[in-house]
Amino acid sequence: MRTSVECRRIRSIGTLAATVTAAGLLLISCGGDGSPPRPTESGKITLTEMDYYSSEPGRSALAKQLTRCGKPAGVTIKRQIVPDLRTKVLQLANSRALPDLILLDNPDLQQLAATGALADLGAAGVKTDGMYPNIVAAGKYRGKQYGVAPGVNQLALYYNTSMLEKAGIKPPATWDELRIAAKKLAQGDKVHGIGFAVPATEEGSFQFESFFFSAGASLKKLDSPEAVSALSLLKDLVASGSAPKDVLSWNQMNVGEQFANGSLAMMINGPWELPLLRKAGMKDFGIVPVPAPAWGTSSGALGGEVWAAGSGGDKSRKAAEVIKCMVSKGNSLEWAKLTNYVPSDPEVAAEFSAAVPAMKTFVETIGSAKSRTAEVGPDYPKYSQALWTAVQAALSGSKSPGAALTDAQKQATQ
Numbered sequence: 001m002r003t004s005v006e007c008r009r010i011r012s013i014g015t016l017a018a019t020v021t022a023a024g025l026l027l028i029s030c031g032g033d034g035s036p037p038r039p040t041e042s043g044k045i046t047l048t049e050m051d052y053y054s055s056e057p058g059r060s061a062l063a064k065q066l067t068r069c070g071k072p073a074g075v076t077i078k079r080q081i082v083p084d085l086r087t088k089v090l091q092l093a094n095s096r097a098l099p100d101l102i103l104l105d106n107p108d109l110q111q112l113a114a115t116g117a118l119a120d121l122g123a124a125g126v127k128t129d130g131m132y133p134n135i136v137a138a139g140k141y142r143g144k145q146y147g148v149a150p151g152v153n154q155l156a157l158y159y160n161t162s163m164l165e166k167a168g169i170k171p172p173a174t175w176d177e178l179r180i181a182a183k184k185l186a187q188g189d190k191v192h193g194i195g196f197a198v199p200a201t202e203e204g205s206f207q208f209e210s211f212f213f214s215a216g217a218s219l220k221k222l223d224s225p226e227a228v229s230a231l232s233l234l235k236d237l238v239a240s241g242s243a244p245k246d247v248l249s250w251n252q253m254n255v256g257e258q259f260a261n262g263s264l265a266m267m268i269n270g271p272w273e274l275p276l277l278r279k280a281g282m283k284d285f286g287i288v289p290v291p292a293p294a295w296g297t298s299s300g301a302l303g304g305e306v307w308a309a310g311s312g313g314d315k316s317r318k319a320a321e322v323i324k325c326m327v328s329k330g331n332s333l334e335w336a337k338l339t340n341y342v343p344s345d346p347e348v349a350a351e352f353s354a355a356v357p358a359m360k361t362f363v364e365t366i367g368s369a370k371s372r373t374a375e376v377g378p379d380y381p382k383y384s385q386a387l388w389t390a391v392q393a394a395l396s397g398s399k400s401p402g403a404a405l406t407d408a409q410k411q412a413t414q
Contacts, residue, residue: 103307123144231404
């Protein structure tokens with residue numbers, strides 16, 4: 001899940017069956033239904049596009065890139081911004097009425113691809129050679145490339161440099177160090193040692209998965225000992241007062257605001273918070289990988305969007321031409337600088353990191369980030385909902401971490 005302002009949305013996790021009934025109402029507004037391309041008055045073909053970038057600078061930057069990439073393909077692009085994009089495209093997919101171009105949150109891709117309504121971008125000539133393997137894998141379904149990312153993101157640990165220096169603490173690298181540091185840095189209700197966002201949404205799962213994956217846990221078995229250890233860590237941080245109980249309702253922007261105003265000494269967050277910190281005038285911070293247990297390696301969920309195309313003959317081929325341009329090195333670097341994404345190409349990512357030092361940790365760790373759909377495929381929404389439900393239960397004290405995750409496994413596999 002990209003977790004910029006655009007992806008910090010409460011997203012419906014209803015099944016495809018629950019959305020099919022509304023599909024008929026939406027057919028008129030979108031292309032990608034297999035009909036022949038229709039030239040405009042200027043002789044160009046019009047492609048329809050959907051994304052959820054409603055805020056700046058992404059809104060204007062995306063429009064600019066679409067216009068730029070439409071020209072060499074000989075198309076004009078009619079853009080539509082849809083806040084709850086996942087729900088709408090699933091509705092449209094069942095009637096083969098998808099738009100020609102879609103910028104979709106990467107964990108939603110496989111569920112959409114499973115409907116058969118997406119074009120195989122690999123067969124259409126979109127190349128992924130040289131990109132990070134985990135990023136390429138996040139765009140695949142049953143061996144075919146249905147999505148390609150211009151850039152991605154994941155989480156890291158931000159820390160207030162002055163607070164840690166004053167307390168004589170080094171940035172924590174392990175869970176034990178994190179527990180000690182967060183407790184020592186806490187000052188009652190005035191300052192908490194650490195903050196994170198685990199609301200009852202995909203955002204909550206996304207944040208928890210950084211600890212979950214770092215422990216070596218698998219989404220196929222939500223109640224494994226590794227998973228229980230990760231949830232126990234977060235429960236301990238809240239129960240000890242090192243983290244506030246507000247984490248159960250905060251979103252990532254809330255966490256960033258608390259860190260910026262000095263109410264948190266450390267936070268788990270993504271690179272999309274850098275503009276907020278700059279705007280607040282905060283310069284006294286550092287960024288390191290999310291701490292891992294003694295037996296694990298720091299890892300997290302892969303965030304960000306992928307470009308996909310509706311299956312529609314000649315229009316699909318034109319859409320693929322546009323996507324090639326959108327994920328090109330030059331455009332991905334421009335996109336990264338505007339959105340604080342890590343470019344999908346390691347060479348471009350290294351260039352970006354050199355130009356923007358604050359992104360160094362995110363660039364260095366992006367290769368270890370895990371696709372949320374790699375293990376459970378189109379069923380990921382069920383597992384995610386079960387996971388955030390377990391986190392809510394454990395951190396609120398209504399269930400033990402073990403009991404909460406046992407219930408989550410049953411919920412996900414029903």
